[in-house]
Every structure is written in structure tokens, then in C-alpha cells.
Amino acid sequence: MENFVPTHLQEIIYSSSDKKVRKQIALLESTGKIKKIAPRIFTSNFIDTDEVIIKRNIFSILGNLYPGALLSHRSAIEFKPTATGQIFVTYTYTKKIELPGITIRFMEGIGAIEGDNSFSGELFVSQQERAFLENLQPSRKSGPESKTISIAELENKLEKIVQVKGEEGLNQIRDSAKVIADKLRMQSEFEKLNKLISALLSTQPSKILSSPRAIARAFGNPYDQSRIDLFEILFLELKQREFKNAIDRNTTNTAFQNFAFFEAYFSNYIEGTRFEVIEAKNIIETDTPMFNRDEDSHDILGTYKLVSN
Structure with missing residues (x-):
């Protein structure tokens, strides 16, 4: 292969103040084993674009070239560049550095404190509580250019x-x-x-x-958005299919109520909400939670009301 690269070469190679290392890098570059893609950054990857390589290795780059830097603000929550390629970092100075496909926004501020996490090399990341505080700071920009999430x-x-x-x-x-x-x-x-x-x-x-x-x-009515998304996918999938009509064998109200009872009883039973049958029957007939098991009682009662409607 024309661009064969020895397996010992890493995808990203950094320049160094060490003369021996600089000489090795110069030799590799002159012989076509590596190429320079940004200041102080070389790669042995001749297949992917510079933008893809930089994005894939951005945290390693920060940890190697900017020791002590702190991934902060929205980047400490999202752990990826914004839609416009912005990465936000707290450092010893304020500066914007352009790399292929990525803009590093350095902001002067206090570095890592106790509780902030070591992330990649000498790169740290704001702990969750710090990141929340950082994202409540004023931002002059909006959208993907903003240092904060909404x-x-x-x-x-x-x-x-x-x-x-x-x-x-x-x-x-x-x-x-x-x-x-x-x-x-x-x-x-x-x-x-x-x-x-x-x-x-x-x-x-x-x-x-x-x-x-x-x-x-x-307002006391929380919901799980991920479950709603799953149910929407299920709904759309079911609407795309044709099903054979199944005869409803619950032809009387009593049969339907019995069916609903056992559906509510066993669907909760297999998930660990277990009652004696007589206990579950009493909860449903009286519409009253069992003493000391209020939450479990509402689980079975709520399921029954749903499937018996």
C-alpha cells in the first residue's frame, strides 16, 4: 500500500522541545509516514480527513498540548463539540484557537479544584455541580456559539x-x-x-x-420523555402493519373485569410488585391502598384502571 504506516505509529503525534523527538518527527514527515495537520500536531492517518482526525482526538490534543486545561461549561455536560465545532475550556488565558473542524474557546479562569475529574492526559473536566454553575453564567452568544446550554x-x-x-x-x-x-x-x-x-x-x-x-x-405530574419516545416509535411501527382480527372472548362485563384483574396482577407480579390474590382483589374492589404498601397498591390499582377501561 502506498501510504503504509508502521503499526507502532499512533494516529496523533505531537511536536516536542526534545531535539531527538523533533528529529524523529522530521524523518517520519520527510519519508511520508506522517503529515502535519495543525500547529504541533501530526498524524499517521492518510485516509480520514483532517477534520475527522482532530475531532476524534480533540480531548487527547487538549490534554497533551494544554496541560491543566479544564473542559468546562457546556462542554463539561455534552462532552462533544457543538454543531458549529466549538469546544469550551477554562485555562490560564482567554484565546480562540482554530483547528480543522474544531474551534477551541479558551476562557481565563480558575483551574481544576477538588472534585473535578481527570479526563485525558493532563486534561480535567468540571464536576457536575461546577458545570451546572458554569452553565448559569451570562453568555453573549446563543445557540451552538454559546458557552452555555439553554x-x-x-x-x-x-x-x-x-x-x-x-x-x-x-x-x-x-x-x-x-x-x-x-x-x-x-x-x-x-x-x-x-x-x-x-x-x-x-x-x-x-x-x-x-x-x-x-x-x-x-406541578406533581412528572413524565419520562424517553418512554414517551419509545411509545411513539411503537405506535408508528404498529400503524404500518396489518393484523388479523382477534376475537374478544370477554363477552360480558364480568369476564372483562376478571381479565383486567389478572392482567394487572401478573404484569406487576413479574416486576416484583407482589400481593396475595385476595389482597389485590381487596385493593381493587375497595379502591383503597393497602396499609404500609401505598405505592405498590397504586401500581396495581392504576394498571387495573387502565386495562379495564
Whole structure:
């Protein structure tokens, strides 16, 4: 193959102040084994475009060429360039650096603190609470040029935490963010975060929320967007198919109610919500949750009401 590259060569090779390394790089370049694709950056990949190579290795590039840099703001949440190729990094100075397909936006600020994570080489990434605070800073630009995600996107992130970790999980985020805000002098950003969390947990008015998911949770009607998306896919797939008519054997109200009862009973049973049959029957007949098992009772009762309608 014309552009054969020895297997020991990495895809990305960095220039060095070491004379021996510089000499080796010069030899590899002169013999066509590597090529320069950006200042201080060479590649052994002659197949992919420079843009693809840079994008694939951007975190390694940051960790090698800018030691101590902190992937921050929206980049600490999205872990990828924006639609216009922007990556946001907190560093020792403010500067914009253009690479093929990527624009690195360096912002002068405080580097990694306790809790921030080592990511790639000497690149760090803002811990979640710090990233939330950073994304509540003012931004002169909008859309993919902005260093912050939208408020609605941030609200969705917070709502997802409640969904997965409960109110305790979100309160832990708030407590940690307060400590970090004091270290980074970001008290005003913490106040914004505190108001969003309070609204999500319904301890303050929800008028400040803008995300439909966040508003729904604040009003006590949370929903799982990923499940809605799955059901929409299922609905569309079912609408594209033809099915043989199945005869409904539940020809009386009693038969239909019995069918609904056992559907509700066993669909919850296989997921771990288990009652004696007589207990489940009593819950449904009286429309009353069982003492000390309120949540489980509502699971079976809710399923019954759905399938018996």
C-alpha cells in the first residue's frame, strides 16, 4: 500500500522541545509516514480527513498540548463539540484557537479544584455541580456559539436527576454546588441554581421554569420523555402493519373485569410488585391502598384502571 504506516505509529503525534523527538518527527514527515495537520500536531492517518482526525482526538490534543486545561461549561455536560465545532475550556488565558473542524474557546479562569475529574492526559473536566454553575453564567452568544446550554436544557438535566436519584439526589447536588460556588466566587450562579431546584421540588413557585418536563414535575405530574419516545416509535411501527382480527372472548362485563384483574396482577407480579390474590382483589374492589404498601397498591390499582377501561 502506498501510504503504509508502521503499526507502532499512533494516529496523533505531537511536536516536542526534545531535539531527538523533533528529529524523529522530521524523518517520519520527510519519508511520508506522517503529515502535519495543525500547529504541533501530526498524524499517521492518510485516509480520514483532517477534520475527522482532530475531532476524534480533540480531548487527547487538549490534554497533551494544554496541560491543566479544564473542559468546562457546556462542554463539561455534552462532552462533544457543538454543531458549529466549538469546544469550551477554562485555562490560564482567554484565546480562540482554530483547528480543522474544531474551534477551541479558551476562557481565563480558575483551574481544576477538588472534585473535578481527570479526563485525558493532563486534561480535567468540571464536576457536575461546577458545570451546572458554569452553565448559569451570562453568555453573549446563543445557540451552538454559546458557552452555555439553554436554561430549558439545564432544567431537563436537573429533572432527570430527580427521576433517577429522587429528591435526595437533587438536594445533594444543591449542597455540593453551594460549597463549590464559595470556592469559585459563583454565588450569583448558585442562587439561580437554587431557585431552579426549589421550583423542581415544588418548594418555590414554578413560574421560573421553562422546560415542559421540569414544569410537569413541579406541578406533581412528572413524565419520562424517553418512554414517551419509545411509545411513539411503537405506535408508528404498529400503524404500518396489518393484523388479523382477534376475537374478544370477554363477552360480558364480568369476564372483562376478571381479565383486567389478572392482567394487572401478573404484569406487576413479574416486576416484583407482589400481593396475595385476595389482597389485590381487596385493593381493587375497595379502591383503597393497602396499609404500609401505598405505592405498590397504586401500581396495581392504576394498571387495573387502565386495562379495564
